[in-house]
Amino acid sequence: MSTRSSTLTGRIMSAPSIIGLFLWMIVPLGMTVYFSFLRYNLLEPGMEEWIGTLNYEFFLTDPAFFASLANTLLLVGSVLIITVIGGVLLGLMLDQPIFGRGILRLLVIAPFFIMPTVNALVWKNLLMHPVSGMFAWIANSLGFQSIDWFSAAPLTAIIIMVSWQWLPFAVLILLTALQSLDRDQKEAAQMDGAGPVSIFFYITLPHLSRAITVVVLIETIFLLTVFAEIFVTTGGGPGLATTNIAFLVYTQALLQYDVGGASAGGIVAVILANIVAIFLIRLIGKNLDS
Amino acid sequence: MGAIRLENVKKTFGTIDVIPGVDLDINDGEFVVFVGPSGCGKSTLLRLIAGLEDVTDGKILIDGIDVANEPPAKRGLSMVFQSYALYPHMTVYNNIAFGLKMAGESKAVIKEKVQNAAKILNLTDYLERRPGALSGGQRQRVAIGRAIVRNPAAFLFDEPLSNLDAALRVNMRLEITGLHQDLKTTMIYVTHDQVEAMTMADKIVVLQAGRVEQVGKPMDLYSNPANKFVAGFIGSPKMNFLGGDYAKKHNCYEIGIRPEHFTISTESGDIAATVKIAEHLGAETYLHINADGVGPMTVRATGEVPLSEHDKIWLTPEPDRIHRFDAQGTALAKQ
Numbered sequence: 001m002s003t004r005s006s007t008l009t010g011r012i013m014s015a016p017s018i019i020g021l022f023l024w025m026i027v028p029l030g031m032t033v034y035f036s037f038l039r040y041n042l043l044e045p046g047m048e049e050w051i052g053t054l055n056y057e058f059f060l061t062d063p064a065f066f067a068s069l070a071n072t073l074l075l076v077g078s079v080l081i082i083t084v085i086g087g088v089l090l091g092l093m094l095d096q097p098i099f100g101r102g103i104l105r106l107l108v109i110a111p112f113f114i115m116p117t118v119n120a121l122v123w124k125n126l127l128m129h130p131v132s133g134m135f136a137w138i139a140n141s142l143g144f145q146s147i148d149w150f151s152a153a154p155l156t157a158i159i160i161m162v163s164w165q166w167l168p169f170a171v172l173i174l175l176t177a178l179q180s181l182d183r184d185q186k187e188a189a190q191m192d193g194a195g196p197v198s199i200f201f202y203i204t205l206p207h208l209s210r211a212i213t214v215v216v217l218i219e220t221i222f223l224l225t226v227f228a229e230i231f232v233t234t235g236g237g238p239g240l241a242t243t244n245i246a247f248l249v250y251t252q253a254l255l256q257y258d259v260g261g262a263s264a265g266g267i268v269a270v271i272l273a274n275i276v277a278i279f280l281i282r283l284i285g286k287n288l289d290s
Numbered sequence: 291m292g293a294i295r296l297e298n299v300k301k302t303f304g305t306i307d308v309i310p311g312v313d314l315d316i317n318d319g320e321f322v323v324f325v326g327p328s329g330c331g332k333s334t335l336l337r338l339i340a341g342l343e344d345v346t347d348g349k350i351l352i353d354g355i356d357v358a359n360e361p362p363a364k365r366g367l368s369m370v371f372q373s374y375a376l377y378p379h380m381t382v383y384n385n386i387a388f389g390l391k392m393a394g395e396s397k398a399v400i401k402e403k404v405q406n407a408a409k410i411l412n413l414t415d416y417l418e419r420r421p422g423a424l425s426g427g428q429r430q431r432v433a434i435g436r437a438i439v440r441n442p443a444a445f446l447f448d449e450p451l452s453n454l455d456a457a458l459r460v461n462m463r464l465e466i467t468g469l470h471q472d473l474k475t476t477m478i479y480v481t482h483d484q485v486e487a488m489t490m491a492d493k494i495v496v497l498q499a500g501r502v503e504q505v506g507k508p509m510d511l512y513s514n515p516a517n518k519f520v521a522g523f524i525g526s527p528k529m530n531f532l533g534g535d536y537a538k539k540h541n542c543y544e545i546g547i548r549p550e551h552f553t554i555s556t557e558s559g560d561i562a563a564t565v566k567i568a569e570h571l572g573a574e575t576y577l578h579i580n581a582d583g584v585g586p587m588t589v590r591a592t593g594e595v596p597l598s599e600h601d602k603i604w605l606t607p608e609p610d611r612i613h614r615f616d617a618q619g620t621a622l623a624k625q
Binding site for chain 2: 182185187188189190191193194198202203206207209
């Protein structure tokens with residue numbers, strides 16, 4: 001079925017959707033690039049003018065940019081470490097034939113189905129609230145001072161919330177990978193004299209490397225753009241303590257009505273995301289080749 | 291040293307008695323084959339000896355020491371799995387070295403032992419490859435290499451040849467037999483293939499439903515099966531069983547005659563029959579026949595036999611090769 005005419009027909013038939021997808025991607029990107037070179041503020045309609053790379057200069061020399069870049073990397077890195085390590089451990093537990101495993105699995109997966117805004121509200125008002133939150137109650141009943149999470153350790157609080165949200169995803173992927181591990185291999189290692197710890201490091205972990213790669217890549221893509229949790233709880237503060245790149249772009253665009261500056265920020269974010277992606281694929285992408 | 295003795299070994303899964311109680315003696319250096327139909331408990335018995343399953347009751351003595359409650363690594367045995375169970379992310383070298391590494395051997399010792407094993411198994415050129423880049427036979431050799439470097443008291447083989455094609459299987463069979471002759475280590479080999487059992491074993495253990503039906507040298511089982519099950523299981527094509535008048539003539543419930551123990555005549559004989567299918571293999575001919583008053587039987591004739599479909603023949607069993615059984619299937623003394 002790969003004659004020249006059938007290949008041509010195939011191309012013609014698939015062309016509309018490919019062109020559609022291309023426009024879907026390129027038009028917003030092109031407009032953002034165009035806006036990023038304009039002086040374009042919603043408070044001054046009709047005053048748009050070409051200002052070259054001035055928006056980029058402002059954005060990149062803004063101290064807020066470096067603070068938010070650091071916050072972004074810290075947030076992504078911490079959540080990745082917590083979810084991968086936690087995911088492996090929970091996966092190992094759920095792979096054991098324990099009582100109530102079906103229900104337990106369901107409970108572990110549940111947080112993933114909660115939308116980020118609700119997740120943030122639950123953590124903010126029910127768990128981490130310094131007066132009425134459960135953590136405060138536990139601390140008080142043990143005789144400790146309660147912690148005001150969002151002013152004392154705001155980024156840590158955000159990291160905890162986002163990790164809670166993304167842990168189920170890691171568990172889900174890693175558990176399926178664990179289930180595909182050949183039982184014979186573990187038994188062969190047992191015969192070879194390997195204890196549970198050696199089996200984990202020499203057999204299980206290498207077997208999981210591909211699944212871990214998938215978890216890291218997919219989570220990175222989504223974690224670079226964490227927004228709802230920050231918006232609902234700290235609003236990027238106190239100061240810039242919890243502002244990441246995505247939130248910085250939002251403050252530019254909607255709090256300062258600076259469309260040009262926000263577009264430049266958006267393009268910078270796209271470039272940063274690509275740098276991280278190239279870095280990641282170089283680093284661990286070879287695990288995906290078999 | 292690797293003398294293994296099982297004393298009343300039992301295994302139950304839930305309420306099911308998989309092994310109701312097995313006693314068995316395996317001498318040092320012996321090649322023992324566990325054979326039986328699938329689900330007979332032969333693999334379970336092997337896994338009990340290996341320590342991959344816990345015994346429900348009974349003793350497993352290796353060189354006189356009860357190891358029934360020891361973990362697999364402490365028993366000093368090594369095992370070759372049906373799926374080979376190679377570690378896919380390690381090179382052949384590391385696969386073979388893994389057991390030594392776990393035992394805390396020095397790098398120099400490991401290297402020497404791995405090189406030796408590789409030489410014995412013709413794997414020297416493949417040491418840096420991963421299992422994924424090897425053929426089935428080579429993977430099998432790596433699995434054996436992994437077993438021999440640890441210098442075990444006994445080797446356990448769990449249907450190691452069932453994933454290989456027919457030609458390779460014959461080769462590996464000879465290689466394993468040769469290995470046993472060189473190493474002179476006890477080997478326990480599980481298979482459902484009676485040809486493997488007959489050709490490799492010093493001693494065959496025939497199992498059915500977790501019970502040992504008979505233990506003995508291959509030719510003993512062939513010539514003097516203890517019961518109908520062993521008689522039917524050992525030997526290919528299968529033994530023919532005749533009841534009714536033929537059995538009465540020999541004062542028993544049923545008689546069994548192997549396909550190769552008939553004299554075939556086109557004129558006269560004890561049993562009249564019609565040829566249904568003749569399989570001409572050159573060196574021998576298998577005749578699938580329909581015997582009058584008995585039904586389908588198989589006869590094996592040496593050499594080329596000029597018989598084909600619908601031919602009328604007469605069979606006469608060799609009188610000293612007739613096996614007699616009582617109603618319970620137990621073998622009776624020959625007449």
